[in-house]
Amino acid sequence: MYFTHNSRQEIIYESSRGFDLAEGPVWADFIDPQPAPGQTLIDVRAAAISHVVKARASGRHYSFDGNLPFVPGIDGVGTTPQGQRVYFAFPTAPFGSMAQRAPVALQNCLPLPDALDDIQAAAMANPGMSAWASLVTRAQLQAGETVLINGATGSAGQLAVQIARYLGAKKIIATGRNAQSLAALDADECIQLTADDKTLSGQFSAVSAAQIDVVIDYLWGHSAELLLPALAKYTPAGSPVRYVQVGSLAGADIALNGAVLRSAPLLLMGSGIGSLSVSQLLAATGEMLQAAVPGKLTIATTRGRCRRSRRPGRRTTAKSARFSPSDKKSLPHKRWG
Structure with missing residues (x-):
């Protein structure tokens, strides 16, 4: 809006x-x-x-x-x-x-680039900054890597999929609850979070076994409780997963066994106001806005006038x-x- x-x-x-x-x-x-x-x-x-x-x-x-x-x-x-x-x-x-x-x-x-209109620029700036800062500034995504975006159907998640593709990700895995919204994404594999725990754990294990380099998590909550142990089980030594916690739409707290962090090369970090300085966030926003036109980044908007x-x-x-x-x-x- x-x-x-x-x-x-x-x-x-x-x-x-x-x-x-x-x-x-x-x-x-x-x-x-x-x-x-x-x-x-x-x-x-x-x-x-x-x-x-x-x-x-x-x-x-x-x-x-x-x-x-x-x-x-x-x-x-x-x-x-x-x-x-x-x-x-x-x-x-x-x-x-x-x-x-x-x-x-x-x-x-x-x-702002001349080709980027006011509404699109205003609409994508904050969610696009979130996605760009997470992928580039924090995770330092490299071309050819595999990315899992947990909560990819929201505004920031959708832009994260587009930005990861623009940056050259080899494979993009998207999770979300809405099957129709997931299908509309430019993702290579989708995981629907409405499945039962056993099914979800199996799907997370399967994608983790194929090697994930970066996780951008907009949800936290129960899906993170299932995803982190799967990553710990299948991530090989010397190839750490950069796990970036961005949002808590599914819950602010999780139950996490300490052995998960001790037993695998997981780099768990946050991205937001505080973990990044204002100048870093603005730099990420500027880079994302300049990439919007060549990267064909788009966001759905509802335009209202007071x-x-x-x-x-x-x-x-x-x-x-x-x-x-x-x-x-x-x-x-x-x-x-």
Whole structure:
């Protein structure tokens, strides 16, 4: 889901009773951003409502500091005062990308290829950065290697499949729950995670026996509990598997016998904010965006435009905004000065 603008307002999370994100966001006027030295003021053209944006907005993401009010959105596409079209990331708090203007550090602005449109650039930046940083910066994938992507049917997983192919992976193994979505991927082998544990363990053992070089894991949870022992059993000494933990969509915790790590050459690492610096994440984003056109990287989008509307039962001056045609969320109008 992706957000475009037609108003000089922002989406704001605030609270009249202390820290209570359950009150939800409002569509409101907010203080005008003033760029500090080393910053520029971006006119926002598009911003993505990614998993990390939703998690931060709900207070569930580890990088959210809890300060209210704030404008959600960590990145987007816009233009500088000089008219250059850029991808930008990490607007200065409390401002975010879901506004007409956002103050951003100059080093957090990346030029965009002319052939990459605003919506595709905004949509693929965060999941594409996740995939590129995991495959290139962390796993250091080499052409001719075999990659298993655990959770390949989400936005980041789909881009990880495309990027691995672009980077020259010899074989790509994709896992996911939806058989139709798996079949649509450019993967060499697919494993459906709805199978029973015995079947899944057998499939993980079969692909591990054929040698896996890199695992990109967006799920964690029970599938990781089955996959890691299979890798440990079949990975030969001297050929370590680089296992990159990226997301926890299937669960934040796993039960793992310590012998699994002691008995096999497994390199277990994470990829995200903290394990990589902001400059590394931005570099990965820039490399991915430059590769988007030659690599024919694509992502499905739902385009929504925030618009004002009257809400039944409220004063006629009350206004609201909808994130997208499918979201059906109205936001009460307020003013912040």
